[in-house]
Amino acid sequence: MATFSPLIDRLLETLRVLPGVGPRTAQRMAFHLLERDREGGRRLAEVLGEALEKVGYCERCRNLTESQQCSICDDARRDDRALCVVESPADLLAIEEAGGFHGRYFVLHGHLSPIDGIGPGDLGLDQLEALVHQRQIEELILATNPTVEGEATAHYIAEQLRALGVRCSRLAYGVPMGGELEYVDGGTLSRAFMGRQPFGEQG
Amino acid sequence: MELQPAYLLHRQAWRETSALADILTLYDGRIRAVARGVMRPGSRTRHRLQPFTPLHLTWQGEGELKTLRIIESQGPGAMLAGEGLICGLYANELMSRLLPLSMPVDTLFAFYAALLEALPFPERRGGALRRFEITLLEALDSEPVFLDEQDRPLDREGRYHYDPSLKRFRPAPLEGPAFEARALGWLARGDWDSPGLAGTARVLTRQALAPLLGSRELRSRELMNELMRRRRTGAR
Numbered sequence: 001m002a003t004f005s006p007l008i009d010r011l012l013e014t015l016r017v018l019p020g021v022g023p024r025t026a027q028r029m030a031f032h033l034l035e036r037d038r039e040g041g042r043r044l045a046e047v048l049g050e051a052l053e054k055v056g057y058c059e060r061c062r063n064l065t066e067s068q069q070c071s072i073c074d075d076a077r078r079d080d081r082a083l084c085v086v087e088s089p090a091d092l093l094a095i096e097e098a099g100g101f102h103g104r105y106f107v108l109h110g111h112l113s114p115i116d117g118i119g120p121g122d123l124g125l126d127q128l129e130a131l132v133h134q135r136q137i138e139e140l141i142l143a144t145n146p147t148v149e150g151e152a153t154a155h156y157i158a159e160q161l162r163a164l165g166v167r168c169s170r171l172a173y174g175v176p177m178g179g180e181l182e183y184v185d186g187g188t189l190s191r192a193f194m195g196r197q198p199f200g201e202q203g
Numbered sequence: 204m205e206l207q208p209a210y211l212l213h214r215q216a217w218r219e220t221s222a223l224a225d226i227l228t229l230y231d232g233r234i235r236a237v238a239r240g241v242m243r244p245g246s247r248t249r250h251r252l253q254p255f256t257p258l259h260l261t262w263q264g265e266g267e268l269k270t271l272r273i274i275e276s277q278g279p280g281a282m283l284a285g286e287g288l289i290c291g292l293y294a295n296e297l298m299s300r301l302l303p304l305s306m307p308v309d310t311l312f313a314f315y316a317a318l319l320e321a322l323p324f325p326e327r328r329g330g331a332l333r334r335f336e337i338t339l340l341e342a343l344d345s346e347p348v349f350l351d352e353q354d355r356p357l358d359r360e361g362r363y364h365y366d367p368s369l370k371r372f373r374p375a376p377l378e379g380p381a382f383e384a385r386a387l388g389w390l391a392r393g394d395w396d397s398p399g400l401a402g403t404a405r406v407l408t409r410q411a412l413a414p415l416l417g418s419r420e421l422r423s424r425e426l427m428n429e430l431m432r433r434r435r436t437g438a439r
Binding site: 120 | 215251276278280282283293296423429430433436
């Protein structure tokens with residue numbers, strides 16, 4: 001690629017920290033901001049700077065927020081008895097968007113992965129234990145991913161909290177809605193089969 | 204290249220949509236390979252490329268880092284959960300740490316597959332782990348030889364210490380922990396899953412693995428110890 005300005009080169013290079021942005025996309029973004037929408041670019045720079053400066057973890061659930069507590073923890077209408085443990089803020093949002101859950105969350109920001117050296121200390125598990133202890137939580141929903149690491153994390157948390165007498169549950173394995181059995185992978189299908197539900201009992 | 208049976212030992216994200224995979228294959232031993240595009244949302248191979256799942260693979264590339272081409276799963280893997288899962292992670296971490304790349308280890312592959320079958324059952328777990336560890340030690344030319352330092356048979360009534368550098372046993376003083384020659388005799392005959400020998404077998408394989416692992420503790424073992432510690436304090 002021809003270069004004509006060190007500053008633009010730096011801008012292109014920097015834009016590529018974003019996921020999904022390669023050299024061509026970076027170039028399109030940079031020229032768009034410089035040629036068509038400088039005002040938008042300024043806003044972007046400003047808000048980005050402010051967000052990086054101020055956004056941290058909610059002191060209660062470790063969700064991302066610029067306040068001490070996130071809006072979910074602040075919401076008095078939510079059910080204190082159910083706590084859902086997720087690996088990432090993106091997982092939390094997915095559950096919120098799916099609807100149906102009105103309890104509270106705890107965000108681990110990762111999962112146990114011995115080979116990578118990620119241990120219980122990196123996931124705020126002591127904070128989780130203190131939370132379950134203080135808040136009289138009745139059901140802990142372990143919504144870590146259905147991967148090997150997510151499974152190990154769920155097991156570890158359940159063992160850690162067993163002494164507190166909290167009821168733990170795990171998301172079920174299932175066949176995707178509107179899917180066809182033929183195309184479902186074998187692992188999911190066999191687990192869905194084992195976790196089948198009684199049928200025809202309601203109305 | 205024909206499809207080759209394989210297991211994923213570990214993977215980590217690489218670039219944006221790819222993964223760097225550490226793989227145990229039947230004929231080529233451990234390989235490292237890039238799985239392109241598996242981290243893309245909706246990628247069908249994403250679900251397949253999981254640890255403990257029997258895979259069939261092809262790859263290309265002459266260098267140390269290969270590129271995976273075809274990834275097929277051969278039926279669902281062992282349904283590991285809880286402690287069985289952590290034992291599986293332990294086996295994977297051991298191979299990732301100790302196996303050199305591209306060294307054929309077909310016997311180890313077979314014992315690893317047998318281990319995965321056994322892990323869901325607590326009563327079969329210990330024996331299968333020990334057999335796996337011994338096969339790994341054999342592949343690395345570090346397995347205990349049930350002879351003394353001068354290559355003489357062990358005295359049936361004796362007590363011994365194991366010396367990993369010689370792969371042989373030395374007579375132990377009367378006091379303190381030591382291996383009973385009688386128990387070693389059973390192990391020499393390949394009796395790794397007899398319940399009475401579980402403690403001896405575990406200590407012996409651990410001592411034999413220690414110099415290979417060096418000073419860096421296995422993370423999965425730390426995790427298991429931590430879990431046991433919590434369970435004990437929780438039970439009080």
